[in-house]
Amino acid sequence: MNWFKNxxxxxxxxxxxxxxxxxxxxxxxxxxxxxxxxxxESLLEIEEKLLRLxxxxxxxxxxxxxxxxxxxxxxxxxxxxxxxxxxxNSLQQSQAQATFDFSGNKKGLQIIxxxxxxxxxxxxxxxxxxxxxxxxxxxxLIAPCDTFRAAAPEQLQKWATRAKAEFYDxxxxxxxxxxxEAIKKSEKENIDILLVDTAGRLQNKKTLMDELTKxxxxxxxxxxxxxxxxxxxxxxxxxxxxxxxxxIAFNEATKLSGLILSKFDGTARGGIIFSIAxxxxxxxAFLGIGEKIDQLLEFxxxxxxxxxxxxL
Ligand SMILES: Nc1nc2c(ncn2[C@@H]2O[C@H](COP(=O)(O)OP(=O)(O)OP(=O)(O)O)[C@@H](O)[C@H]2O)c(=O)[nH]1
Ligand SMILES: [Mg+2]
Numbered sequence: 408m409n410w411f412k413n414x415x416x417x418x419x420x421x422x423x424x425x426x427x428x429x430x431x432x433x434x435x436x437x438x439x440x441x442x443x444x445x446x447x448e449s450l451l452e453i454e455e456k457l458l459r460l461x462x463x464x465x466x467x468x469x470x471x472x473x474x475x476x477x478x479x480x481x482x483x484x485x486x487x488x489x490x491x492x493x494x495x496n497s498l499q500q501s502q503a504q505a506t507f508d509f510s511g512n513k514k515g516l517q518i519i520x521x522x523x524x525x526x527x528x529x530x531x532x533x534x535x536x537x538x539x540x541x542x543x544x545x546x547x548l549i550a551p552c553d554t555f556r557a558a559a560p561e562q563l564q565k566w567a568t569r570a571k572a573e574f575y576d577x578x579x580x581x582x583x584x585x586x587x588e589a590i591k592k593s594e595k596e597n598i599d600i601l602l603v604d605t606a607g608r609l610q611n612k613k614t615l616m617d618e619l620t621k622x623x624x625x626x627x628x629x630x631x632x633x634x635x636x637x638x639x640x641x642x643x644x645x646x647x648x649x650x651x652x653x654x655i656a657f658n659e660a661t662k663l664s665g666l667i668l669s670k671f672d673g674t675a676r677g678g679i680i681f682s683i684a685x686x687x688x689x690x691x692a693f694l695g696i697g698e699k700i701d702q703l704l705e706f707x708x709x710x711x712x713x714x715x716x717x718x719l
Contacts, residue, residue, distance in 0.1 A: 445478055445486040453490060453719060460715065461647045463682030470494065487719050494681060494717060498708060501684035507637045507664045507692055509705070511543040515633030516593050518601045518626055521667075522619060522657055523641035525607035528669035528695055530559065532641050533602045534566025535695065535703035545599035547572035550589035552582040552622060555606040563604050569700055573598070582606070582618060586625045594631060616660035623661060637664040639692055644670045644677040651682045658687060669695035672702070677715055 443449065450471050457467035470493050474486060481489070519536065521529045530553070537547045549567045551560035551574075560577060567574035575592055577585040586603060593601045605619060626636050640657045642650045657663055671677055671694045683689050691706040704710065 443483045445474065445481050445483060447478070449483060449486070449719075450475055450478065453486070456717075456719065457678065457681075460678030460717075461650075461676050461682070462678040463648060463651055463685070466497070466681045466685040469685065483719055487717075490719070491712070491717055495708065495712065497681060498684050498711075501688045502690045502706070502708070504688050505665060505690035505692070507639075507690075509540075509692065511540065511545050511599070513635060515631065515635060516590075516598060516601060518590070518593075518603065518630065518634060518636045520603045520605060520619075520622060520626075520636065520638040520661070521641060522605050522638060522661060522663075523607060524653055527607065527641045527643040527646075528667075529553075529607060529641045530562055530566065530604055531698060532639075532667050532669060532693070532695055532703065533563065533604050534570055535700055536600075536602055536693075537567060537570035537572035538700045539703055540600045541571050546597060547600045547602060548575060548589060548593050548596075548598045549573070550575045550585055550601060550603045551577050552585050553604045553606040554580075554582045554585070555608060559604065559606075566700075572602075583621050583625050586622055587629055590626065590629050590634075612656065616656070619657075619661045638662065639665055639667050640689075641667045641669050641695075642679065642683075644668050644679070645673050647676070647679060648682070650679040651686070654683045654687055654689060658689065663689055665690045665692040667691075667693045667695060667703075668706075671714065672696040677711070680711075 453474065454467050454471045457470060470490065473493055474489060477486065477489065521533050523529050533549060537549055540547045547570070549563055549572055551563045553559040554577065564574050575585065575589040589601055603622070605622065606615060608615065638661050640654060640663050642653060666683070666689055668677055668680060668691055680691060694704045694706055694711070696702045696704060
């Protein structure tokens with residue numbers, strides 16, 4: 408019996424329903440209790456499991472040291488519950504720091520800069536976001552500020568057409584000039600959401616980060632007072648610990664608002680998020696769960712935990 412699901416149903420259940428827990432479900436749970444005691448060996452296994460999920464050394468050690476307090480006092484079923492609680496708390500804390508609001512109820516132009524290394528899914532995420540906002544009856548404009556890859560604007564324009572969003576044709580201009588023009592166009596045409604694609608690769612890391620800093624200053628200099636800016640880092644859920652290093656580098660260069668975890672449909676590893684939440688306190692805004700236009704979900708803790716599989 409999947410007690411993990413039961414545990415989650417309880418965590419996300421209204422309290423009134425908890426009181427009515429039936430004797431049947433209590434018996435069911437008791438039948439599945441794994442009587443093995445939490446010992447040194449099982450603590451090591453838990454740490455290995457977290458490392459395999461890409462949770463990173465610091466987070467994995469922090470979890471096992473919190474669990475070590477219960478050594479020889481609890482069985483593995485209870486340890487599983489505590490493990491899940493610790494992981495859940497960690498993500499809840501970083502999600503609580505979120506300052507972004509993608510409800511579509513904000514006043515003024517909302518500019519969303521999409522950043523991330525080469526191939527993580529920036530352009531695809533922009534297409535999906537354009538669709539997401541268009542579904543909320545918002546006017547969306549896409550700006551192709553990845554001027555490094557020749558085919559990038561064309562790929563983005565196709566997404567804009569699919570999402571029924573507007574597209575600013577950069578026509579060979581530099582990224583900062585394209586952004587400037589796109590901001591002006593947004594103001595003139597009462598655009599609600601301006602989505603900005605950026606390069607994932609330039610000559611080297613410094614030029615890439617310098618370019619992002621430049622784009623930020625264009626927004627700061629040339630946008631109206633009620634314009635809001637969010638920078639979302641796209642991370643590929645299957646990349647592992649390298650994703651953590653990407654988050655550090657981009658956060659230093661651009662002050663990230665949060666993350667889009669793409670390709671979460673693949674192996675559904677994504678444990679990298681715990682590492683980032685634990686160390687950088689960056690919230691997740693969306694999950695990419697496929698290549699199609701509607702395969703983007705607002706981040707949902709329950710969904711994430713069901714997929715990540717922390718089962719011992
Ligand atoms: N399965 C799956 N594939 C995805 C997802 N998001 C993007 N992809 C795929 O990842 C590949 C790269 O996506 P792009 O959107 O071009 O990535 P990018 O970051 O814009 O790449 P560059 O412009 O080269 O830096 C494509 O084949 C996409 O279809 C996702 O959520 N799930
Ligand atoms: Mg791209």
